[in-house]
Amino acid sequence: MNTKVCRVRVNGAGDESSVASRSHPLEKLDCLALTQRYHRGQEISSQTHPAEYWYRLLFGAARRGVVRPDGRRQIIDLLLPGDFFGFPVHDECGFAVEAIIEDTRVSCYPRRRVETLANSDPMVAGELCQIAFGAISRLQAQLLILGRITALEKVGSFLVDMADRLSGGHADRVVLPISRYDIADYLGISVETVSRALTGFKRRGIISLAGTRSIHIVNRDALEEGKRDNHHRPAPRSRNHLPRMAA
Amino acid sequence: MNTKVCRVRVNGAGDESSVASRSHPLEKLDCLALTQRYHRGQEISSQTHPAEYWYRLLFGAARRGVVRPDGRRQIIDLLLPGDFFGFPVHDECGFAVEAIIEDTRVSCYPRRRVETLANSDPMVAGELCQIAFGAISRLQAQLLILGRITALEKVGSFLVDMADRLSGGHADRVVLPISRYDIADYLGISVETVSRALTGFKRRGIISLAGTRSIHIVNRDALEEGKRDNHHRPAPRSRNHLPRMAA
DNA sequence: CGCACTGTTGATCAACGTCAAAACATGTGG
DNA sequence: CCACATGTTTTGACGTTGATCAACAGTGCG
Numbered sequence: 001m002n003t004k005v006c007r008v009r010v011n012g013a014g015d016e017s018s019v020a021s022r023s024h025p026l027e028k029l030d031c032l033a034l035t036q037r038y039h040r041g042q043e044i045s046s047q048t049h050p051a052e053y054w055y056r057l058l059f060g061a062a063r064r065g066v067v068r069p070d071g072r073r074q075i076i077d078l079l080l081p082g083d084f085f086g087f088p089v090h091d092e093c094g095f096a097v098e099a100i101i102e103d104t105r106v107s108c109y110p111r112r113r114v115e116t117l118a119n120s121d122p123m124v125a126g127e128l129c130q131i132a133f134g135a136i137s138r139l140q141a142q143l144l145i146l147g148r149i150t151a152l153e154k155v156g157s158f159l160v161d162m163a164d165r166l167s168g169g170h171a172d173r174v175v176l177p178i179s180r181y182d183i184a185d186y187l188g189i190s191v192e193t194v195s196r197a198l199t200g201f202k203r204r205g206i207i208s209l210a211g212t213r214s215i216h217i218v219n220r221d222a223l224e225e226g227k228r229d230n231h232h233r234p235a236p237r238s239r240n241h242l243p244r245m246a247a
Numbered sequence: 248m249n250t251k252v253c254r255v256r257v258n259g260a261g262d263e264s265s266v267a268s269r270s271h272p273l274e275k276l277d278c279l280a281l282t283q284r285y286h287r288g289q290e291i292s293s294q295t296h297p298a299e300y301w302y303r304l305l306f307g308a309a310r311r312g313v314v315r316p317d318g319r320r321q322i323i324d325l326l327l328p329g330d331f332f333g334f335p336v337h338d339e340c341g342f343a344v345e346a347i348i349e350d351t352r353v354s355c356y357p358r359r360r361v362e363t364l365a366n367s368d369p370m371v372a373g374e375l376c377q378i379a380f381g382a383i384s385r386l387q388a389q390l391l392i393l394g395r396i397t398a399l400e401k402v403g404s405f406l407v408d409m410a411d412r413l414s415g416g417h418a419d420r421v422v423l424p425i426s427r428y429d430i431a432d433y434l435g436i437s438v439e440t441v442s443r444a445l446t447g448f449k450r451r452g453i454i455s456l457a458g459t460r461s462i463h464i465v466n467r468d469a470l471e472e473g474k475r476d477n478h479h480r481p482a483p484r485s486r487n488h489l490p491r492m493a494a
Numbered sequence: 495c496g497c498a499c500t501g502t503t504g505a506t507c508a509a510c511g512t513c514a515a516a517a518c519a520t521g522t523g524g
Numbered sequence: 525c526c527a528c529a530t531g532t533t534t535t536g537a538c539g540t541t542g543a544t545c546a547a548c549a550g551t552g553c554g
Binding site for chain 1: 509510511512518519
């Protein structure tokens with residue numbers, strides 16, 4: 001039982017037109033949507049002006065996260081073209097969304113009007129559900145990555161996940177829209193470890209780099225397994241006391 | 248079960264009636280719901296018979312997760328009384344839901360009928376959205392915990408989170424429905440580390456234990472910060488190159 | 495009683511965070 | 525165009541955290 005993720009989203013890494021005009025759940029509401037542009041680092045929405053819109057990212061990338069009292073930053077969700085955000089989740093304590101790339105473009109759907117429309121049109125309501133399920137998918141995938149043990153595994157599966165999300169299929173090239181610092185805060189590890197993991201993969205021929213952001217995936221399986229360099233570890237002894245979970 | 252130990256169950260945690268009869272989103276559909284009972288470790292739903300129901304947990308607890316090819320188990324979601332699950336998320340690659348507690352009770356809502364009803368009644372559709380948002384909330388909270396760095400922080404905020412979820416408010420007592428092994432696989436750390444973290448908290452007077460599962464939270468703030476024992480670390484130097492995220 | 499599971503504690507060692515410094519990239523103003 | 529400042533990425537050295545192995549205590553059960 002290996003992990004072949006079947007994504008529905010088809011392509012559109014940074015190609016605005018292919019995303020903006022593609023069919024999507026809230027299509028009917030595009031007439032009342034407002035498209036906004038943001039600079040690098042600019043705040044798109046925060047808990048301060050409490051969510052007057054639903055958003056859909058058209059071009060660029062954005063991060064959603066918090067900074068803890070101790071100054072550490074944590075990125076909860078990474079938003080790529082086609083992704084929706086701005087759900088009315090109550091305990092959004094201190095989350096903020098910031099553009100990562102210059103000239104990031106976002107569709108803003110007035111929340112009130114979306115909701116009144118959903119109350120009269122069951123189709124729209126169902127599409128809102130679909131959007132929420134998409135967000136659940138993203139969060140689950142991220143949980144699977146964060147739950148991994150070693151930094152190698154985290155960085156490896158992050159790369160695979162990004163390649164899939166940005167291409168819509170199983171691409172072998174990916175241009176990372178974010179810095180190593182963002183990756184680190186997204187994966188809950190330090191910048192240096194991210195860098196070392198990447199150079200490690202490169203040295204072992206699992207990936208190759210063109211510049212610092214453009215990555216070619218040579219050996220996808222090795223990335224997902226994120227194995228250590230040399231000596232095979234003897235596979236942890238089976239913990240028989242624990243149930244199976246999935247036949 | 249005729250032990251002389253007087254369980255200190257504080258409130259809603261395992262109290263079925265207060266959950267089963269409480270008002271909730273799919274209330275209108277309770278008439279066509281079927282209540283099932285499960286044994287410890289029994290599978291409630293898996294990807295094999297692909298999701299014919301929406302579920303709502305009434306009593307007990309359940310875990311949703313996967314086992315990786317290497318044998319490691321990972322728990323993605325912990326389901327407590329009142330929680331819904333069984334969303335139609337496509338890339339549920341190998342997830343399964345298992346009861347954790349003997350005689351766990353679950354409401355099963357036939358998916359087809361829920362959806363047809365949602366198509367005719369916008370209220371129902373809106374409630375489905377609310378349910379999805381609840382799941383998003385849970386996943387986000389878990390991401391915040393997993394993203395933390397030290398094991399102390401993870402275990403500490405896990406305890407606080409559990410106390411809040413099981414009581415519905417800010418309780419200072421919590422009876423853990425799950426074993427240390429489950430906690431470990433839920434937090435992505437080893438059993439031994441979980442145990443050591445708990446004994447550490449106890450030794451420092453931050454919590455006190457009555458039995459192994461019943462925990463009294465003495466110093467909530469210390470739990471959330473999860474500070475190390477003695478010497479205060481000098482607070483990581485501010486990384487000025489990173490934007491603020493949340494004013 | 496023995497057996498299976500759960501929970502705790504100790505010792506060892508590698509992974510990773512932290513500190514430090516340098517190479518590299520990018521932009522801004524002269 | 526260069527000089528300079530600022531941010532990003534990489535590499536090295538070192539100390540601590542936590543995974544792993546191992547052994548044992550507590551608990552429930554047939």
